Amino acid sequence: MAPQTDKPKAVKPAPVKKSGSDGPKRGIKNPFIYAGTVVFLVVVIVAFVFFPTSTGASGGGTLTFGSFAGKPISYTQGSYMVREVQAISEANPSSDDSELGNQMRNYQIYRQAFELAAVHEGILDAVRTAGLVIPDQIIDRKILTLGQFQENGAFSTRLYRQMGTSQRLDLRTQLKDDILVQTYANPVYNIKPSSKELEFLGSMAKDTRTVEYALFPLSSFPDSEVLSWAQSNSTLFKRLKLSRITMAKESELKALRAKIEGGLAFADAAKKSSTDSWATQGGDMGLRFFHELQDELSVKTDADAVSALQKSGLSSVLKTSSGAFALYKLEDAAKPADFADPAVLADARSRIMGIEHTKAEDWALAKAKAFAALPAADFAANARRESVEVKSVGPFSLDYGNLTLNLYGQSAPLFTPIPTSGAPELASASRSEKFLTAAFGLAPGAVSEPLILGENVLVLKVKEAVSTPDSGMLAFYYPYLMQQKIDEDVKANFLASPKFKDDFSKVYLKYFTPKTQS
Numbered sequence: 001m002a003p004q005t006d007k008p009k010a011v012k013p014a015p016v017k018k019s020g021s022d023g024p025k026r027g028i029k030n031p032f033i034y035a036g037t038v039v040f041l042v043v044v045i046v047a048f049v050f051f052p053t054s055t056g057a058s059g060g061g062t063l064t065f066g067s068f069a070g071k072p073i074s075y076t077q078g079s080y081m082v083r084e085v086q087a088i089s090e091a092n093p094s095s096d097d098s099e100l101g102n103q104m105r106n107y108q109i110y111r112q113a114f115e116l117a118a119v120h121e122g123i124l125d126a127v128r129t130a131g132l133v134i135p136d137q138i139i140d141r142k143i144l145t146l147g148q149f150q151e152n153g154a155f156s157t158r159l160y161r162q163m164g165t166s167q168r169l170d171l172r173t174q175l176k177d178d179i180l181v182q183t184y185a186n187p188v189y190n191i192k193p194s195s196k197e198l199e200f201l202g203s204m205a206k207d208t209r210t211v212e213y214a215l216f217p218l219s220s221f222p223d224s225e226v227l228s229w230a231q232s233n234s235t236l237f238k239r240l241k242l243s244r245i246t247m248a249k250e251s252e253l254k255a256l257r258a259k260i261e262g263g264l265a266f267a268d269a270a271k272k273s274s275t276d277s278w279a280t281q282g283g284d285m286g287l288r289f290f291h292e293l294q295d296e297l298s299v300k301t302d303a304d305a306v307s308a309l310q311k312s313g314l315s316s317v318l319k320t321s322s323g324a325f326a327l328y329k330l331e332d333a334a335k336p337a338d339f340a341d342p343a344v345l346a347d348a349r350s351r352i353m354g355i356e357h358t359k360a361e362d363w364a365l366a367k368a369k370a371f372a373a374l375p376a377a378d379f380a381a382n383a384r385r386e387s388v389e390v391k392s393v394g395p396f397s398l399d400y401g402n403l404t405l406n407l408y409g410q411s412a413p414l415f416t417p418i419p420t421s422g423a424p425e426l427a428s429a430s431r432s433e434k435f436l437t438a439a440f441g442l443a444p445g446a447v448s449e450p451l452i453l454g455e456n457v458l459v460l461k462v463k464e465a466v467s468t469p470d471s472g473m474l475a476f477y478y479p480y481l482m483q484q485k486i487d488e489d490v491k492a493n494f495l496a497s498p499k500f501k502d503d504f505s506k507v508y509l510k511y512f513t514p515k516t517q518s
Helices: 037-054 080-091 099-129 136-145 157-162 165-189 195-206 223-232 250-261 266-273 290-296 302-307 342-353 357-372 376-385 433-441 473-495 504-512
Strands: 015-017 024-026 063-068 071-075 207-217 239-247 284-289 325-335 389-397 404-407 410-413 451-453 456-467 500-502
Touching: 063 099, 063 504, 071 080, 071 099, 080 099, 099 165, 099 473, 099 500, 099 504, 136 165, 165 473, 195 207, 195 473, 207 357, 207 376, 207 433, 223 342, 223 357, 239 250, 239 266, 239 290, 239 302, 250 266, 250 325, 284 290, 290 302, 290 325, 302 325, 342 357, 357 456, 376 389, 389 456, 404 473, 433 451, 433 456, 473 500
Parallel strands: none
Antiparallel strands: 015 024, 063 071, 063 500, 207 389, 207 456, 239 284, 239 325, 404 410, 451 456
């Protein structure tokens, strides 16, 4: 194992002390990672014993899970990843000793250690690319302070010389890397919010609103309107009985088409050569709506040519919207839309709620606009008279995005969030500028213009506006949140780098699954 030192470490959220080190560490946030330290240490021991004989890797059982800028990220004795695995395991005690719990925990521990090792290598690559060099004198001074070499309150040359030459070189390399990482981390992680920023956030926290709102769901679009729209677009709902062969290469499908024209059965050709899900059924797609055929073709007008075929007629080879090529056979002549068939109206409604979404939105907006024009003082009475559902919610803060703080393993809102229990239509309200502008921009008693929120149109009325004194807690918690966000951004930046190669899942599943270790 590598020497335990009081090496500096990059700052990470939710710090916990690593045994034998002064470096701050991050606890596991994933809820699956709660199993016994003893069980985990057994896995680590098995790994060290098992890998050298099973992997054939050099270096006494090295497993390489990926790389950054060409430098391997390996699980081998004394490596950064091994140290992280041990530290994360120690920092997260057991709560689930089941086999599944252990498997999930171990995977998450190794995955987090791998990502931290990747970020570590990314930082080293960044500082080295920038030309930063740590003089040997700084490493020497650091060694003089290490606890493992102290005797009677002073540095012991004897203890230092007892360490083997290769171990001393490893120690110097480790210390140099740690100082390089800390040189990068200190200015990044020590960014503090300004007093003006805290003042602004405090003003957001102290003002709350309680609103009531009239709800106009798009799903309430009337059947009569669905029928009217479907009848005016009847071509979309004519029925076609189709079979299809799909292939990646146009030339190969054209050659197959010639064979079908020469007598090869379409169904046999589909079973042997088609690459889509209808192949096992001989290409038989059953009855399809005309608009479904349109949607799957790259050129929409090609659907007209297919529907105009005679019974058992073959289409030309056509390009699909996915980039493949398709050959269609019209098994029976196209049939006009039957609006007495509930399936046709159900399909028309599905299309309105999807591709033709604006039809339902325009209808709901018109209803909501008429409602909003009624006297504001009679908001609830107007809703009862118009059979419109009204709900009330609040108080809540001007909290864009529902900021949460993760501290000591607990998650809590930074502001007072919009309550969504019993109000699923408000699930996206915290990210809607129109909703928040209406709620905090109107005076109490005022009614908003209609606004679209997800699958609903809302009309808001501000019931109550309250301003409470700032408790000062936000100024205390916000710097922690800021550090968490910085850490997330730094980590995301390196893990998204084109220099980062991630083979973790492939390697882990190959060597850590029960089947491999049996």
